[in-house]
Amino acid sequence: MTESTIDTDFLVIGGGIVGVTAAFELQAAGRQVLLIDREAPGAGASRGNAGHFATEQIFPIADASILWQVPKLLLDPLGPLAIDWRYAHRITPWLLRFLWNMRSSQVRRTTEGLAALSGGSLGAWRELLGRTGGMSLIRSQESLTVFEKKGTARKLERGMKQMQAHGVPVSLIDGAEARERVPALGERVRGALHFTATGHVTDPLAVLEHIWTHCLQNGIDYRQAEGRAVRFTDDGVHVETDQGVINARQVLIACGAHSRPLVHQATGLKPPLDTERGYHLMLPAEGERLPMAIASAERRFIMTPMSGGLRLAGTVEFGGLERPANWRRAWVLREHANALLASSLADSEAEPWMGFRPTLPDCLPVIDRLGPGGRLLLAFGHHHLGLTQSAFTARIVTALANEAEPPIPVDPYRLSRFGKPKAL
Structure with missing residues (x-):
């Protein structure tokens, strides 16, 4: 590992509803945030969901x-x-x-995991939109x-x-x-x-754009770029993109259906994401x-x-x-x-x-914190519940990023349920 100049405190990779709500909550918690996506925020599956x-x-x-x-x-x-x-x-x-x-044992585990995650979702959305006037x-x-x-x-x-x-x-x-x-x-x-x-919402894209506008007004940076590789340094994370290198203290991979290659490169583990x-x-x-x-x-x-x-x-x-x-x-x-x-x-x-819904075979998303110092965070695989669960997922991610107690236990959503990640 090597030392590098830090470009941003926290890098979010992914401009869908999960990435944008996470960026919003991280910024609200006092983090300096940069979000990147190969398209404009909301250009993917988040604009076309059932609402x-x-x-x-x-x-x-x-x-x-x-x-x-x-x-x-x-x-x-x-x-x-x-x-x-x-x-x-x-x-x-x-x-x-x-x-x-x-x-049957896995069905019970998944049901409990979905119930816990979705059970806090509507309250999280009301609280988030209440803060933004939405x-x-x-x-x-x-x-x-x-x-x-x-x-x-x-x-x-x-x-x-x-x-x-x-x-x-x-x-x-x-x-x-x-x-x-x-x-x-x-x-x-x-x-x-x-x-x-x-x-339901009046327009899924309008909801995302409403939150994203608040993010920009409060100082979040944005670059149109695609993450290619993640490597850890002595003081942060080195992320190679098609538009150059970004160095951050922590990074969140929230690319929806496109998360698998980057997660594999970063962790050595291929999550069964389709x-x-x-x-x-x-x-x-x-x-x-x-x-x-x-x-x-x-x-x-x-x-x-x-x-x-x-x-x-x-x-x-x-x-x-x-x-x-x-x-x-x-x-x-x-x-x-x-x-x-x-x-x-x-x-x-x-x-x-x-559009493309990111889907894992046990129907639970991955929400996790790993790597040296917990510098790598993951939030992907919400299949057809991305809108529903995103605001609550953002709270969990923010707690994990700041080494605080998350609102629900994250064990059911760990990446390690699909195998052992490489030593990071």
């Missing part, structure tokens, strides 16, 4: 109850779960880990997960009891009450889970159709009212970072939405979108 604070989603996707459905799901290229056959050889090792994480960016503090089949009701009731045991406020309502709360719902809706501690290609369809003329976010238990998608219209989002596609988008997966969401509503949606100006 729902999914505090109710405490169960892992890796659940043995879906095993019997997998062949059918994978054979349907427009279904809620799909694999691009040209990517199958790349995703197979990840899928084997995914299956291994369906054992509370108008949050809407209704409730949501519904609707169902159409009798068999689904029984399954949801079992899940509801588990959620309640983890402190999630939820009740089961019938179709009539669901339509009373949301008159736009059609007769196919038999009932719903009613969540009273959720909510990407869920997430799609949405934005309907500009339908912003007033729904008063709250509505998810579908069977169709596995969500409808969120926003300032720019109604956003239909969901489905999981494994196809890597390079292959072009399959836009039919965005347009099929319109059909699912129309099936749940009393009248068809206006879609003449609909806009499809696709």
Whole structure:
């Protein structure tokens, strides 16, 4: 290790919602922060998410109850779960880990980890936006997960009891009450889970830009650069980028789906990070159709009212970072939405979108502090809960960076669950 001139106290690599909220909290804690990203903050997946604070989603996707459905799901290229056959050889090792994480002991561990992280998320968001004057960016503090089949009701009731045991406020309502709360719902809706501690944002990109504006106003620096390598010096961290070298006292890697190469280079460990290609369809003329976010238990998608219209989002596609988008997966969401509503949606100006959700096979993110003096911090792999968990993750990262007690134990989120990092 060698000594070097320090350019910044704290370097954040990644301009998505996780990186930006972490930068905000680190700065609020008195740290001098520089954020870098190869694109402008908010240019990636954070701008296109469903906009729902999914505090109710405490169960892992890796659940043995879906095993019997997998062949059918994978054979349907427009279904809620799909694999691009040209990517199958790349995703197979990840899928084997995914299956291994369906054992009951790991499901319990993941559920507890998600419940702890999501349980503090809405409060963290209210507190953060309260400090910045951004509370108008949050809407209704409730949501519904609707169902159409009798068999689904029984399954949801079992899940509801588990959620309640983890402190999630939820009740089961019938179709009539669901339509009373949301008159736009059609007769196919038999009932719903009613969540009273959720909510949504008016525009995910506007939320990120609001926070980022406060960061810039309070002195955070920004450079458009891509991190290439991390090396430790006697007094900090030496980060090579495509725009030159940056020396910092500490560094946070929060690059979402692009985190794996840099984490591997820095730690010697290859986290099993892949990407869920997430799609949405934005309907500009339908912003007033729904008063709250509505998810579908069977169709596995969500409808969120926003300032720019109604956003239909969901489905999981494994196809890597390079292959072009399959836009039919965005347009099929319109059909699912129309099936749940009393009248068809206006879609003449609909806009499809696709982005990359960073996904680990146990459905938990990595949040960690390692390296000499705890100079390297990690926050990535939040899959489809990045918006929900980012503000609370930022609190955890800030506590770890300052050697303070984090608001929840971080053991479930350690990188070492995937192997032993090299001696740093």
